[in-house]
Amino acid sequence: MRQFIAVGTKKDGVTIWDKHFGVSPIYSIFSKDGKLIEQRVNPYSNEKDHDNPELIVDFLQDVKVFLAKNMGAKSKEKLLDLGISSFLVDEDSIFDAVNFYIEALKKFDIFDKFYDRYEEWFDRNEFVYNSEINMLKKAIPKNGLGIEIGVGSGRFADPLKIPYGVEPSTEMAKIAKSKGIKVYQGFAEKLPIMGAKFDFALIAVTICFVNDPIKTIKETYRILKKGGKVIVAIVDKNSKIGAEYLKKQKNSDFYKVAKFFSSEDIIKMIEDSGFKFSYAYQTLFGSSIKSINEVQKSKQGYGEGGFVAIVGDAR
Numbered sequence: 001m002r003q004f005i006a007v008g009t010k011k012d013g014v015t016i017w018d019k020h021f022g023v024s025p026i027y028s029i030f031s032k033d034g035k036l037i038e039q040r041v042n043p044y045s046n047e048k049d050h051d052n053p054e055l056i057v058d059f060l061q062d063v064k065v066f067l068a069k070n071m072g073a074k075s076k077e078k079l080l081d082l083g084i085s086s087f088l089v090d091e092d093s094i095f096d097a098v099n100f101y102i103e104a105l106k107k108f109d110i111f112d113k114f115y116d117r118y119e120e121w122f123d124r125n126e127f128v129y130n131s132e133i134n135m136l137k138k139a140i141p142k143n144g145l146g147i148e149i150g151v152g153s154g155r156f157a158d159p160l161k162i163p164y165g166v167e168p169s170t171e172m173a174k175i176a177k178s179k180g181i182k183v184y185q186g187f188a189e190k191l192p193i194m195g196a197k198f199d200f201a202l203i204a205v206t207i208c209f210v211n212d213p214i215k216t217i218k219e220t221y222r223i224l225k226k227g228g229k230v231i232v233a234i235v236d237k238n239s240k241i242g243a244e245y246l247k248k249q250k251n252s253d254f255y256k257v258a259k260f261f262s263s264e265d266i267i268k269m270i271e272d273s274g275f276k277f278s279y280a281y282q283t284l285f286g287s288s289i290k291s292i293n294e295v296q297k298s299k300q301g302y303g304e305g306g307f308v309a310i311v312g313d314a315r
Helices: 053-059 073-081 094-113 115-124 126-139 170-178 213-223 240-247 263-272
Strands: 004-009 026-030 036-041 063-068 085-088 146-149 164-167 182-185 198-204 224-235 275-283 307-314
Touching: 004 094, 053 073, 063 094, 073 085, 073 182, 085 182, 094 115, 094 170, 115 126, 115 170, 126 224, 126 275, 126 307, 146 213, 164 170, 170 182, 198 213, 213 224, 213 263, 224 240, 224 263, 263 275, 263 307
Parallel strands: 004 063, 063 085, 146 164, 146 198, 164 182, 198 224
Antiparallel strands: 004 026, 026 036, 224 307, 275 307
16 A cells, blocks of 8 residues: 655765756655654666666555655656655755655645535635736736646636646645646746746745745745736735634634735735835725625735735746
8 A cells, every 4th residue: 555755865865866856865754744664775766767666666666645756747747647656855954854745735635625615616716716816917918938836726827827737635636737837846936847937927825825925935036937926815814804814703604714915014025035016906896705796806916905916927
């Protein structure tokens, strides 16, 4: 039965292997709760054909998740086809990497378990949802190649015609893929994307669920072309609707693991990450989403609406 976590490890037994996962000298095997079970010497560490993940999958027959610093996109896709999840991490210690994964799992595992309830929310709150979509259409560039960080089931990327996404939740990613979105499985803090590739990146509410918001925005900066834009959309905690979300946070499966921010918080984050604040759009005016019974208009700025998009330019 596949249930464990495998981390590519250097010969010292404590440092993550920083070359291709398939030729790691050692695989450190951890339990689901983060305990080191054993370390296995990789019999294929000298294989030239390290892009053949079937060898490692057969060798690690009880492993469900691979953590690595480096893994080719083709290998990641093959692993998914074989039922194995793989995530890139930035930590140097194998123990720090596993701890990071377990903490992240507490958040994205909720979306794996309750993806159907996530989908139902948008259907129940169609006026809220369409108000958000219309606002984001104004906030994102009309041209250029885009990606959504934390694409979920594609509820934003699909109508906004954003062709790429990053998502850790397997169940959510399946739905997004069924809509024609190219999904990279991974964490926002360590994006499985090489170089400056995109013209803009949307982070819609995802910033409230990541372990490290600043690292997330810095990683987004890394994958953008010079002059590219980041669009960070949030439920503003200082708005009336934000206050409504905060009140029900403890009793919500989704919101209890979220951290809410103000528009000012996000502006500071993007500027600390190398972006220049450009403009903002806002919508969802009123004291409760329950009172929204028509699609609302949006306007520039922040400080009034419950849903806000902060836009920054990569310098």
